[in-house]
């Protein structure tokens with residue numbers, strides 16, 4: 001059971017250990033759980049206290065869509081369940097394709113389509129949190145301000161409760177904050193990839209959640225002798241140490257590890273109970 005909490009956007013209380021739904025669609029290799037296992041993973045996550053699920057309408061591959069699985073497994077949703085979605089730069093290989101005339105998904109039409117697709121597929125009238133995903137698009141052609149202003153307008157229409165940003169630089173984060181209230185930042189960060197350290201601290205300073213993607217390494221599982229040594233001392237696993245390190249790193253970090261395995265899900269949630277000692281943390285650098 002996860003006990004520590006964070007108020008996402010100031011009013012959505014979430015357990016710090018959440019769940020990322022991308023793996024249910026087999027990104028990017030096609031390796032994914034069967035439908036019944038995927039539904040069981042989602043239901044078990046909620047049973048174990050997870051109330052923050054990260055997803056997107058474009059997590060859809062070969063006809064398997066994360067939002068559709070979430071809806072099937074969990075609708076009608078528990079009152080306290082916070083589903084965070086994203087729109088913007090799509091991922092290559094998604095079942096969701098751009099119209100021929102659009103290059104990025106960041107046009108006003110593309111963003112509205114994305115928000116409406118998330119509302120429809122999740123079966124809700126308003127999205128709790130929508131991240132604007134900038135991806136690795138060329139920023140000289142696609143600056144952050146226009147799409148964020150579009151999402152702000154959709155929020156003012158009542159379709160979105162809170163906004164976040166994803167795959168952003170420090171400068172973009174600062175700019176985003178001048179345009180709209182920002183509830184969270186979702187960037188690449190984990191115990192072995194710490195380029196975003198200053199962003200973690202900037203978010204903490206501003207009372208904004210930092211939600212790292214690839215918390216256990218994503219497509220390249222984290223392996224390091226020092227992690228293994230710490231894991232052995234605690235009779236824990238390397239992914240658990242990686243997650244416990246993130247929890248210890250800063251109170252504004254929220255975890256959304258992805259898995260299609262019930263065993264890994266339980267292991268990841270149990271990481272909340274793993275307290276790393278000052279010696280462990282020093283060893284992990």
Ligand SMILES: NC(=O)c1ccc[n+]([C@@H]2O[C@H](COP(=O)([O-])OP(=O)(O)OC[C@H]3O[C@@H](n4cnc5c(N)ncnc54)[C@H](OP(=O)(O)O)[C@@H]3O)[C@@H](O)[C@H]2O)c1
Nearest residue numbers: 020021022054213214215216217218239257258259260264
């Ligand atoms: N904003 C963005 O651009 C962006 C990009 C990527 C991801 N995301 C979000 O971030 C979430 C997390 O990222 P992610 O799922 O790609 O990376 P991740 O959570 O670091 O790693 C997931 C991978 O690690 C394995 N894994 C998870 N727990 C494990 C455990 N206890 N032991 C062994 N293996 C384990 C999973 O395989 P098994 O199925 O075998 O457990 C899966 O292949 C995603 O679900 C998605 O919601 C956002």
